[in-house]
Amino acid sequence: MATVELNFPEPYNLDFTFGCGQIFRFQSFDEGKSFIGPLSDRIIQVRQQTPHSLIISSNKSKNLHEKVEKFFRVKDDYKKMEQAISTDPVMKNILQTTRGLHLLQQDPFECIISFILSQCSNIPRITHHLNQISEIYGEKIDFEKRSYFLFPSRDDLLQVSEETFRELKLGYRAKYIYNLIQDYPAFLNSNPQNSLEFNKKLKKIYGIGQKVADCIQLFAYGDLSWFPVDVWMRKFMLKHYIPEQRISNPKIAEFGRKKFGSWAGYAQEMIFHYARCYDTF
DNA sequence: ATCCAGGCATGCA
DNA sequence: TGCATGCCTGGA
Numbered sequence A: 001m002a003t004v005e006l007n008f009p010e011p012y013n014l015d016f017t018f019g020c021g022q023i024f025r026f027q028s029f030d031e032g033k034s035f036i037g038p039l040s041d042r043i044i045q046v047r048q049q050t051p052h053s054l055i056i057s058s059n060k061s062k063n064l065h066e067k068v069e070k071f072f073r074v075k076d077d078y079k080k081m082e083q084a085i086s087t088d089p090v091m092k093n094i095l096q097t098t099r100g101l102h103l104l105q106q107d108p109f110e111c112i113i114s115f116i117l118s119q120c121s122n123i124p125r126i127t128h129h130l131n132q133i134s135e136i137y138g139e140k141i142d143f144e145k146r147s148y149f150l151f152p153s154r155d156d157l158l159q160v161s162e163e164t165f166r167e168l169k170l171g172y173r174a175k176y177i178y179n180l181i182q183d184y185p186a187f188l189n190s191n192p193q194n195s196l197e198f199n200k201k202l203k204k205i206y207g208i209g210q211k212v213a214d215c216i217q218l219f220a221y222g223d224l225s226w227f228p229v230d231v232w233m234r235k236f237m238l239k240h241y242i243p244e245q246r247i248s249n250p251k252i253a254e255f256g257r258k259k260f261g262s263w264a265g266y267a268q269e270m271i272f273h274y275a276r277c278y279d280t281f
Numbered sequence B: 001a002t003c004c005a006g007g008c009a010t011g012c013a
Numbered sequence C: 001t002g003c004a005t006g007c008c009t010g011g012a
Helices: A014-019 A064-071 A078-085 A089-097 A108-117 A123-137 A162-167 A173-182 A195-204 A210-219 A231-240 A249-277
Strands: A002-007 A027-029 A034-039 A042-050 A053-058 A140-143 A146-149
Touching: A002 A064, A014 A027, A014 A034, A034 A064, A034 A146, A042 A064, A042 A140, A053 A064, A078 A089, A078 A249, A089 A249, A108 A123, A108 A173, A108 A210, A123 A146, A162 A173, A195 A210, A210 A249, A231 A249
Parallel strands: none
Antiparallel strands: A002 A053, A027 A034, A034 A042, A042 A053, A140 A146
């Protein structure tokens, strides 16, 4: 059992961070004051200590500080980000409403699978699918009086057939997952050097299109310049920023990337959370 | 009971 | 390059 304290100059909101749809397998305790879930090779618990600090504990102490610093993106200059994307009254209002929402940098393998599963689905169902895969093929960890399951590695899933994935009710996504595990591209194990090239390579993977590629690059590889556009984002952007109602989603994504630049990912996640939970369409 | 999702691949203009 | 259609499953 090990513990790490993380301090932020800006306020941190755990509920927004874990509830905004970027991550699926963390469970909420004490009315959102604490969350427990997997971080690659271990289970962590995160608790809000003060508005500006988190306490993280884990069943595994090795490299814990390093791991959680990366996961919680403590090096992001939040104030600078707020200034950069606070470009108009609409965004100023969103920044205020979602203040304390932070991006996370997730384990790539679980994150890639998560967003392939996300197509034509919803958060409870995605969570259910991921938990099923973890419970069957992942390592069980007893932590804080309960059992949790790590997400299996690629090796753990190498023998699983497409048919077996279908039996888990992944539907047509089963063939995408199966294909990815059988033929796992080496570039996924490295960090993106060229942002656009990396995005192109992601989209070449069977079952990964623009939206899923953008989510993966943003949430798993920490490339904050991406602006994933789904139906929620589309509705919001058409309502507040873009008069042309026939514009394609990739064009809206391009618009967001230009407008918000290197902090587009934060803008996207804040808009997304706001659109789902606060906007009246 | 149909219908259609937080998307993608495919086929056709 | 752009648009229509089918895809698994399951909730409305």
